[in-house]
Amino acid sequence: xxxxxxxxxxxxxxxxxxxxxxxxxxxxxxxxxxxxxxxxxxxxxxxxxxxxxxxxxxxxxxxxxxxxxxxxxxxxxxxxxxxxxxxxxxxxxxxxxxxxxxxxxxxxxxxxxxxxxxxxxxxxxxxxxxxxxxxxxxxxxxxxxxxxxxxxxxxxxxxxxxxxxxxxxxxxxxxxxxxxxxxxxxxxxxxxxxxxxxxxxxxxxxxxxxxxxxxxxxxxxxxxxxxxxxxxxxxxxxxxxxxxxxxxxxxxxxxxxxxxxxxxxxxxxxxxxxxxxxxxxxxxxxxxxxxxxxxxxxxxxxxxxxxxxxxxxxxxxxxxxxxxxxxxxxxxxxxxxxxxxxxxxxxxxxxxxxxxxxxxxxxxxxxxxxxxxxxxxxxxxxxxxxxxxxxxxxxxxxxxxxxxxxxxxxxxxxxxxxxxxxxxxxxxxxxxxxxxxxxxxxx
Ligand SMILES: Cc1cc2nc3c(=O)[nH]c(=O)nc-3n(C[C@H](O)[C@H](O)[C@H](O)COP(=O)(O)OP(=O)(O)OC[C@H]3O[C@@H](n4cnc5c(N)ncnc54)[C@H](O)[C@@H]3O)c2cc1C
Numbered sequence: 001x002x003x004x005x006x007x008x009x010x011x012x013x014x015x016x017x018x019x020x021x022x023x024x025x026x027x028x029x030x031x032x033x034x035x036x037x038x039x040x041x042x043x044x045x046x047x048x049x050x051x052x053x054x055x056x057x058x059x060x061x062x063x064x065x066x067x068x069x070x071x072x073x074x075x076x077x078x079x080x081x082x083x084x085x086x087x088x089x090x091x092x093x094x095x096x097x098x099x100x101x102x103x104x105x106x107x108x109x110x111x112x113x114x115x116x117x118x119x120x121x122x123x124x125x126x127x128x129x130x131x132x133x134x135x136x137x138x139x140x141x142x143x144x145x146x147x148x149x150x151x152x153x154x155x156x157x158x159x160x161x162x163x164x165x166x167x168x169x170x171x172x173x174x175x176x177x178x179x180x181x182x183x184x185x186x187x188x189x190x191x192x193x194x195x196x197x198x199x200x201x202x203x204x205x206x207x208x209x210x211x212x213x214x215x216x217x218x219x220x221x222x223x224x225x226x227x228x229x230x231x232x233x234x235x236x237x238x239x240x241x242x243x244x245x246x247x248x249x250x251x252x253x254x255x256x257x258x259x260x261x262x263x264x265x266x267x268x269x270x271x272x273x274x275x276x277x278x279x280x281x282x283x284x285x286x287x288x289x290x291x292x293x294x295x296x297x298x299x300x301x302x303x304x305x306x307x308x309x310x311x312x313x314x315x316x317x318x319x320x321x322x323x324x325x326x327x328x329x330x331x332x333x334x335x336x337x338x339x340x341x342x343x344x345x346x347x348x349x350x351x352x353x354x355x356x357x358x359x360x361x362x363x364x365x366x367x368x369x370x371x372x373x374x375x376x377x378x379x380x381x382x383x384x385x386x387x388x389x390x391x392x393x394x395x396x397x398x399x400x401x402x403x404x405x406x407x408x409x410x411x412x413x414x415x416x417x418x419x420x421x422x423x424x425x426x427x428x429x430x431x432x433x434x435x436x437x438x439x440x441x442x443x
Contacts, residue, residue, distance in 0.1 A: 001025070001323060004135050004144035006122040006157055008032065009046060011291025011308045012150035013105045018066045018316055020114030027144070028109065029137050031121045035103055045154060047266050048098070051176050052208035052216035054194045054302040055094040055101065058395060062309040070108045077104065078212030082193050092193050092394075097178075097210040101305075118142070122151070125158050125287050131326065132286030146286055146319075146326065153271070153292040161283040165273040168349045170298040171356035172204075173223045174265030175231040177241075179256040181213040188215075188250035194302070198246040199419075202359045202427020203228070206300065207250040214259065217247050220300055222359055223267055227431035230438030232264040239437040244424045270352060271296045272345040275334035282334075285327040290315055295341045297348045306395060307341050314340070340398070347372050347399035359427070364413050375402050377419040378409035385409065 001024045005012045008030035016026045035041040043049035060081065063071040071094075075081065079096035083089050094101075109115050120137040125147055127133065134143040151157050159165070181187070187209045190196045196207040204220040219240060221228035230236045241247040250256065272295050277283040291308035314336045322329045354371040358364070364374060376393060379385040388405045391397040425433065 001145040002143060003027070003146045003148065004029065004142055005148045005150055006030075006135065007150035007152055007155065007291070007293075008034075008106060008109070008117065009150060009152050009291065010102060010105065010305050011152075011293075011312060012148070013102070013109045014062065014066070014309055015148060015150060015290065015312045015315075016109050016115045017070075017105075017112050018312065019319075020112050021066070022316070022320070024114065025116075026114060027116045027118050027142060029118045029120055029122045029135060029142070031119065033119060034106060034117075039103075041099060041103065043102075046152065047154075048174075048299065049102075050099065050178070050260060050263050051174050051265055051299070052206070052210070052218050053096070053098040053101065053305070054208055055096055056302060056306045056395060057091055057093050058306040059309055060091060060094050062313060065313070067108060070105060073104050073108070074101065074211075080209070080211065084193060095194070095209045095211060097214060100211050122157055125149075125284065127284055130285070132284050146288070146323075149287065149289045149293050150291045151293055153269070153296045155293050158284070158287060158289070159273075161277060161287070162273055162289070163276060163278045165271050166345070167269045167271040168352070169223060170268040170270055170348070170352045171223050171359075172220050172268060172298070172300070172352075174218060174263075174268070174299070175221060175228070175237065176216050176218040176263050176265070177237060177251075177258055178210075178214055178216050178260040178263075179251060180259045181215070181256050182254070185213075185255045188255065189246065196246050196250065198244065198422045198424065200421055200424060200427060200430075201361075203430060204300070205244050205247050207246060215250065215256070217241055217251050218300075219244075219247075222356070225431075228434055230434045232262050233438060234262055235440070236434055236437040237262040239433060240430060243430065243433055245422070246424075268299060269296060270298060270345050270348040272342050274337060274342075275330050282327045282330045285330065288315065288326075288330050288333060294337055295345050297344050298352055301348070303344060303395065307344055311337060311341060343398045343400060344395075364418065366410065366414055369403075369406055370409055370413065372399050372402050374413065374419075375406055375409040378412045378417070380419070381412050381417055382408060 003024050003026045005028045008028050016028045020026045082092040122135045124136040132147045198205050206218045208216045241251045297303045318329045351371040351373045376389045379389045385405045
């Protein structure tokens with residue numbers, strides 16, 4: 001088949017290589033010019049590109065299954081496989097900048113026989129006799145037997161065709177900065193194998209180790225609270241990082257030097273948009289949406305590339321079974337996503353609503369089932385919960401499996417226990433520090 005893919009992000013690139021290796025002729029269309037010869041890459045239009053990314057085990061598994069040499073190259077250029085330090089030493093994921101991940105994946109796609117990378121803007125999906133027959137790219141026709149829309153969370157192509165997107169504000173925003181370790185220095189303390197995390201009522205911080213001695217320091221702030229807007233200034237970010245113990249240790253000038261400015265992030269959404277229109281009909285057989293164009297979730301849980309590549313793997317299997325009937329394979333893919341991807345969207349909506357309420361001062365709501373993050377936290381009191389919580393946290397089981405241990409977690413909270421708050425400034429103290437340093441840097 002001739003397959004046109006819109007979007008050369010992780011979804012489009014991975015899909016293009018996998019499809020070419022199945023004998024298809026693939027053209028990937030993206031407006032982005034790619035990395036510059038000096039290795040820098042702005043990636044306008046993908047606002048998260050330089051923000052911290054953690055890559056879960058499912059991403060490693062997808063690469064291993066479809067393109068193991070890409071994983072080898074990532075490791076060769078400094079990405080690090082994360083393995084549980086204690087027996088049974090299970091693999092957990094990959095430490096890597098998004099820049100490095102995408103740069104290696106893009107180079108592999110460019111070198112793949114059967115993949116053509118076309119720079120341009122996909123203006124429209126072309127339809128004839130009620131089915132997709134290609135794209136209009138910068139006014140030129142590109143014929144295809146199948147069109148995949150991997151245009152990401154900001155993509156607009158063909159959006160009016162589907163039922164309206166179900167979208168909820170995550171209630172938080174990113175402010176991050178990348179640092180490089182000084183020679184001989186190690187990453188700072190990590191409360192989880194993949195990151196150092198400290199959450200306070202009203203904000204949170206995460207330190208993400210990446211490849212080649214680079215790490216990101218992230219401050220998660222309430223999305224609509226203007227008190228933290230000053231964090232985008234270097235002096236203010238540095239003062240805030242120095243005041244929060246976890247980030248103070250990681251960003252200590254003796255340990256590391258900043259290699260980027262402060263990167264502010266836009267509003268974040270949990271969103272889900274299936275393949276069908278409002279009447280439950282495949283709107284344009286031969287056009288399939290995949291990756292962030294289907295689902296986005298609160299990025300601080302690091303699920304986006306995983307949910308994207310899980311979708312691709314399901315789609316590849318369906319296309320192998322039933323490529324001749326685009327309507328039935330699209331319908332089957334939609335059903336698979338409803339069962340396996342939408343639950344992550346729904347889980348995040350509940351967790352984020354609960355977190356926003358608690359960040360605004362509310363106590364744990366014991367009048368309704370606990371959100372997954374609170375069930376997970378309760379394992380600190382009763383480690384036996386990990387039998388169910390662990391596979392959920394690793395995304396090996398769906399959020400619904402937590403129902404089995406919810407009553408036990410509920411009882412723990414009803415007994416008065418609350419997740420401990422680490423040492424560090426309160427939300428009001430941090431907001432006051434931001435205001436003080438912001439006005440100092442203006443004055
Ligand atoms: C702040 C933040 C942090 C994140 N952290 C993590 C993390 O730690 N771990 C994780 O797994 N996920 C994370 N994610 C999610 C992850 O970034 C996404 O899941 C991932 O980018 C999805 O890849 P994609 O290829 O579907 O879309 P994208 O990466 O958005 O790529 C879409 C591509 O389509 C192109 N495009 C769009 N429209 C057109 C058009 N009309 N014509 C031509 N080209 C077009 C764009 O230029 C872009 O290159 C994070 C997200 C955010 C917002």
